[in-house]
Amino acid sequence: MDEHQHRLTSYLAAYIDELVGNGVDEVVISPGSRSTPLALLFTHHHGVKTYINVDERSAAFFGLGIAKAKQKPVAILCTSGTAAANYYPAVIEARYAKVPLIVLTADRPHELREVGAPQAINQLDLYGKHVKWSVDMALPESSPGILKYAKSSAARGVSMALSAPAGPVHFNFPIREPLIPALDESTFTPGRRDKRVINGVRGLTTEMRDDLLRILREKQHGLIVCGPGVDSSAIDSIMAFSEQYGFPVAADPLSGVRSGLHSKGNVIETYDAFLKTKEVLADLQPDIIIRFGSMPVSKPLTLFLKGLPDVPYWVVSSGEEWQDPTAMATEFIYSDEGSFCHDLMAGAEVKDSGWLQKWKKANAISRSILQADDQPWNEGKAVKQLVEQLPEGASIFASNSMPIRDIDTFFFNNDKKISVHANRGANGIDGVVSTALGMSTGHTPLYLLIGDLAFFHDLNGLLIAKKYGLDMTIVVMNNNGGGIFSFLPQASDGTYFEELFGTPMDLDFSSAAAFYGADYQLVKEEIDLASALSLAREKKGIKIIEILTNREENVAIHRNLWNFVSQEIVSELKGNTP
Amino acid sequence: MDEHQHRLTSYLAAYIDELVGNGVDEVVISPGSRSTPLALLFTHHHGVKTYINVDERSAAFFGLGIAKAKQKPVAILCTSGTAAANYYPAVIEARYAKVPLIVLTADRPHELREVGAPQAINQLDLYGKHVKWSVDMALPESSPGILKYAKSSAARGVSMALSAPAGPVHFNFPIREPLIPALDESTFTPGRRDKRVINGVRGLTTEMRDDLLRILREKQHGLIVCGPGVDSSAIDSIMAFSEQYGFPVAADPLSGVRSGLHSKGNVIETYDAFLKTKEVLADLQPDIIIRFGSMPVSKPLTLFLKGLPDVPYWVVSSGEEWQDPTAMATEFIYSDEGSFCHDLMAGAEVKDSGWLQKWKKANAISRSILQADDQPWNEGKAVKQLVEQLPEGASIFASNSMPIRDIDTFFFNNDKKISVHANRGANGIDGVVSTALGMSTGHTPLYLLIGDLAFFHDLNGLLIAKKYGLDMTIVVMNNNGGGIFSFLPQASDGTYFEELFGTPMDLDFSSAAAFYGADYQLVKEEIDLASALSLAREKKGIKIIEILTNREENVAIHRNLWNFVSQEIVSELKGNTP
Known part of the structure; x- marks a missing residue:
């Protein structure tokens, strides 16, 4: 081991050891060159579970999902350049949803910054105000003082990510070539932890x-x-x-x-x-x-x-x-x-x-009224059926836009210990598939309820499901576009509406299922949903159930139902009180 | 028209009129609610061509591609929240590749910022140091002074985006509900431009x-x-x-x-x-x-x-x-x-x-030596064949990683007026499909040379091709993973290599082609490439030619070729000079 390799290995291993000692034992890695030493060391650490996820946008949401499911800090690691910028949506969601995410980006060393070197962008404060702490780490050194610094930074970062309100922290690691650390038995000192944070709880005087x-x-x-x-x-x-x-x-x-x-x-x-x-x-x-x-x-x-x-x-x-x-x-x-x-x-x-x-x-x-079975078949009714058939202990992840609203309407009080999740930090329709898949590592069986637009947005997220044997049932409400806009004032005028807001994509998700090796069922009528769900329960892996619905009908039926509730409420409630 | 609608319309129309007057006549819009008034007004403007692109990450790269192809500023527009964060990779590429991109994000008004309102994130300076100018615009007003301010901001933004080194600028627009502007004949005053910038050229004294x-x-x-x-x-x-x-x-x-x-x-x-x-x-x-x-x-x-x-x-x-x-x-x-x-x-x-x-x-x-036809079939030879068969006036977009390196080796001097392009600002493998599609709006016929990893990363970009009748031939070198890593020192050790760097995805792109309605041909042998290219030339739309190659063979053949060049150079050149 030469001096460079010694510095590289001891510094990064000290950092990782301390991360693990403070509870970070899962890391989502996107392949890249500059991040090689960190990726190799994480993989070499016996206490760490690694996931490889090619698309950094999906990778970050996947890490977010693991952290949400397991209520613990999770690390994500990528190489230098725009790779790190792909993390941004999930970093922001983590901030507003209060999820402890340890964001690790590899960077070129100082002499290659801002001079037109390849894959070198200014990564300092890359996530701006959206992380709780952002550190540009020192270059690798091996003096005891610097190893203490590496460990201290790790422990402090985890603590900051966890302390209320929880959120993301960012470590940027400048690293010089060659990028190969020494991997042997003595690389780590597992079980050793330098620093612990005991974070008191606020109470009233x-x-x-x-x-x-x-x-x-x-x-x-x-x-x-x-x-x-x-x-x-x-x-x-x-x-x-x-x-x-x-x-x-x-x-x-x-x-x-x-x-x-x-x-x-x-x-x-x-x-x-x-x-x-x-x-x-x-x-x-x-x-x-x-x-x-x-x-x-x-x-x-x-x-x-x-x-x-x-x-x-x-x-x-x-x-x-x-x-x-x-x-x-x-x-x-x-x-x-x-x-x-x-x-x-x-x-x-x-x-x-x-x-x-x-x-x-x-x-x-x-x-x-909402529980009655006499409404016509529509998105709401499908959600109601889905909820009714969820097995004891199941989890459901609702995408933003219409799914979470339908869940709000049709998820009634129950004793089944069903947990309901969503990305409600920034309410985006991005990264939903990956977040749900991340959650599936901690919550099974998991059902994802999602519209066609959000499903399309993060189809890439499905790639890792096969590799890691992830299990999830995806119920896609395909109304061929952005259903929620039909409820907004934009819809009533109509000028340019279909062009700008309806967003019809005319996609047939059966070929997407084939591409990702997922099971696929198409549901066109009410009677088919129950059997589709029951078939899905018998299989492992990714099971896509696509429900074809109609945007205009859906708006009309939702509005009718709400009007009916209003009438009944008025007659029953106001009839009884003077 | 009420007072609110009057303010909204006149303010945003003044801004857009001035953008158009200063040369911004194409805008890529991603559907959303808060951005409604800007989206409607752009669509209503006779001087503007609009594209709808659902995935904001792809949308931004698509806009970047148009700007690169046509050497002019292009606007991209999205709604509030993480949608805007998805622009980040393309914004950074625009900065380092010196491409004038006008980034428009809609935002919640001040009273809904940082208070947990839905889809509201802190969008001020969202792109940090990676834009040349970032403006949080005033709320819509209709006084002459404020309309002048809106126009002045637009003209100034375009000028800043264009002046050397060119790059992205960001306008954040806080907008209150209701979000519907007045769309009629008098909304715009086309042909009117308030301000012009005459930007002198630097020369030596x-x-x-x-x-x-x-x-x-x-x-x-x-x-x-x-x-x-x-x-x-x-x-x-x-x-x-x-x-x-x-x-x-x-x-x-x-x-x-x-x-x-x-x-x-x-x-x-x-x-x-x-x-x-x-x-x-x-x-x-x-x-x-x-x-x-x-x-x-x-x-x-x-x-x-x-x-x-x-x-x-x-x-x-x-x-x-x-x-x-x-x-x-x-x-x-x-x-x-x-x-x-x-x-x-x-x-x-x-x-x-x-x-x-x-x-x-x-x-x-x-x-x-490089031009000789006696090397075994491999990625390099396929690139050589592709280049030889490019028609007069064609353009080729090379993805990062291996494709641009193979183009460097096999794109020889010629009189065919072939333009070669790539995303070499930050050298990412993200957004390549979308950038190339954007370029195809200005350069035809366009050929995209790309590896399986980069192709997968931005598959979403293909969605808009059908809608806008875009025409492009995509040659995918599928070596089932990240081929370039096989050339790096990481490969020689081997520990964890395939797991971390090889990134085998085992994807069959024929079903992806089906999903996006693209033409698909598989090339397994040398003899099939020429006919595949010639078939692709006869069709319109997206034509995918997938070439199956082998990573290990590829490295060996490249190295053999380079060694042979070295030997010949030494014997010929050194043999002749004392």
């Missing part, structure tokens, strides 16, 4: 608690909102809090609250349907709102909350965030969600039992 | 010229290097300069110098082969180097230049650049390339005619 309790005790009609990203370990506490105060819990499908074994007596899941009905809004106005997680998907809920200007609106989160798109929040409470509930339960009592009943009744009426 | 002439007159053995990006209008002047001084011209395939009707007597095109031969290097050492364009692709040439520490090395470019990866340049000359040649031709004379002959002889020997 007695003064803070008393101050909040003073406000809370004056209120009778509280509304708890659980949005995406509620801490799953806090759900029981939130339910207990809700029961002691007699407050309904409006729970987003991504909150984790609609499904599982916890008590769900106060969980309201069809608010998106009944809050569209103006006539009932007055009866349901809370005098305090307490939100956990970010804003729910439902637009009617957002508009409803926006229409309550004088109501205290608390937003509880464990990190310093400003999740307030309506600008109506009055208190930002940075505290662990579970402790917050415990702290504020002292002396809680139900003051108006009728309040909770009103919400539960509206919910019951909406749910019975 | 008399003092500068005399100073450089003093150095030049002392030299006898000059070497002119033409790299990628030489100003095509300067080629005749460079040739005249070369002839007057008796200096050989080492011309990269991307310099535009190897093909066309200009005089090519002094053009050396096989230096990559003979500069691998140590024995001849001493005879070919220049006493001055004058480079136009950026560094050529050839590694042997780079190493050769790097081994000449005491030789004046001039780098001539029309903008302020620092293209000096070897750090050996001694003079950076910022001047129009054509004027530089004219200025320095005063009193030029050939001092040693033997010097030019040595280079021409080495070139002739190498060329005759």
Whole structure:
């Protein structure tokens, strides 16, 4: 081993050892030259599972998916140049979705920067404000001080990625040729960890608690909102809090609250349907709102909350965030969600039992209509069928745009421990296939519900499924274009609409399935979906179920259903109250 | 029209009118909601050609390709969120390849920024240091002053994108709902342009010229290097300069110098082969180097230049650049390339005619071997066949990694006016299909030479070909993985090599062709390529010719060929010179 190889190996191995020691044991690698020493060392480390993913955009979303599924930091590694820029969409999603992603980019050494060397771009601060920390590492050296620095950087990066709000960190590694490290038994010292971070949890002081309790005790009609990203370990506490105060819990499908074994007596899941009905809004106005997680998907809920200007609106989160798109929040409470509930339960009592009943009744009426089987076959009904047939313990990943909205409408409270996921950091339709595949490494069986546009966008993501034996059922709603735009005002005018927004692609996904070696079934009618799902359950690998639907019909049927819910709500609810 | 719609329409129409007035008449749009008013207005403008491209990563490269082909600024437009982050790879390529790209991103208005609103990310300075100018535009207003500001921003952005070195500029447009502008006859005032930029050209002063002439007159053995990006209008002047001084011209395939009707007597095109031969290097050492364009692709040439520490090395470019990866340049000359040649031709004379002959002889020997038809069938030979069969006036786009290197070896001087292109800003393998398709809007017939990895990376780019009737022949060298890595030191060790670098994908591109409605032919043997190319010439649309090759054989054959060139060079050249 020459001096260069010694420096290269000891420096990068020290860094990797410390990453692993701090819990980073999966890395997604995209092939490249400059990243060779890091790629070889990760592969050589017994404590690391590696995935190879050619398209860096997909690779980054795949890493994001693993991190989301396993609730741990995951590393992604690529070579220099635009390869690293392909990570950007997933890095941004990680930032807003609070996912700990360790982004590793190899770079040319300083003397080859900004001088027209091949595959050399300015990689310093490549991800701008979208990473929590960005480090341009020193060139490899082997002095004890520099090895300490490498380890310290690794430990610190993992800690920063994990601390609330979690997010991506970026390490840029300038490396000189030759790029071959020494790979032998003594390369690593596994089990050794230099630094550990014990990251305390935020809680309320007695003064803070008393101050909040003073406000809370004056209120009778509280509304708890659980949005995406509620801490799953806090759900029981939130339910207990809700029961002691007699407050309904409006729970987003991504909150984790609609499904599982916890008590769900106060969980309201069809608010998106009944809050569209103006006539009932007055009866349901809370005098305090307490939100956990970010804003729910439902637009009617957002508009409803926006229409309550004088109501205290608390937003509880464990990190310093400003999740307030309506600008109506009055208190930002940075505290662990579970402790917050415990702290504020002292002396809680139900003051108006009728309040909770009103919400539960509206919910019951909406749910019975939405659950009825008499609507015509359309996207919504297909989603309803899919949800009904999900096996115990299954997970569903919903793409953005229409799928997550249909899930919001048709994913009813249940005890099946079904987890629902989506990329709701930046709500993109990019990288959805890869994120879901990443999640499938930790959640099985996994179902991906996706539209044709998003499916097309990240078809590349499917490449690695065969190699790693990944298992996922993909239900593609093919309405030949961007279905959600048909719900927007753009659609009513019509000028240039089909050209700009309908985006018909006329794609036959059966040949895409053939290209990726995936199983494929086409569903044209209602009766075929159940058997397609049951066939898919019997097979391993990627199973694509394509459902052909119609955009215009879909809009009409959704609107009819919502109108019907409104009518029923008005007649039942307003008929009973004077 | 209400006040909001009036503001929205007049502001954005003023901006677009001024863009068009300053030469931006093609825009690539990716569907989205927030970008609706800009998308509708561009579509409504009679002077603008629009393309719809769903995947923003491909869309941006497609726009880059149009701009490269037509040598003019092209706009790309997308919605808010990660959509805009997908532009990043192409934006970076545009920066380093000096392509004027007008990047337009729609954004949420200020009150919805950084508060957890859906699809809202921090888009300010989204592309960091990789754009020449980044503007967060004001919200739409309709006062005369603000309309002037909108027009001024547009004109200034186009000018900045175009001025040397050209590159991307970014406009971020915050827009409030409702998003529908008024579309009627009076929306635009076509033909009206507020501002024009007359951007002078850099030239040498008399003092500068005399100073450089003093150095030049002392030299006898000059070497002119033409790299990628030489100003095509300067080629005749460079040739005249070369002839007057008796200096050989080492011309990269991307310099535009190897093909066309200009005089090519002094053009050396096989230096990559003979500069691998140590024995001849001493005879070919220049006493001055004058480079136009950026560094050529050839590694042997780079190493050769790097081994000449005491030789004046001039780098001539029309903008302020620092293209000096070897750090050996001694003079950076910022001047129009054509004027530089004219200025320095005063009193030029050939001092040693033997010097030019040595280079021409080495070139002739190498060329005759490389052109011989007796090598076994392999990737190189396929490229040679492809090049030989290119029709007059054709263009070829070479992907990075192996294709551009094979083109360097086998694209010989010719009079066919064949233009050769590649993405050599950042040398990525991403976005190649889309860039080539963009170029096909201005260059026909276009041939894309690409490996399986790069082809896979941007398969999505093929989607728009059918819709816009694009015509391109794609020759895919499928060696089932990353062929170039087999030439690197990583390959010789072998540990983890196939896993990390070989990247076998086992893909059958015939089903990809079916998915995109492309014509497909498989070539397994030498004899089939000619007929495949001739069949492709008779059809319109996307024609994929997949050539199956073998990575290990390919390396062996390339190495054998290079060794043979070396032997012949040594025996012929050294046998003749004492």
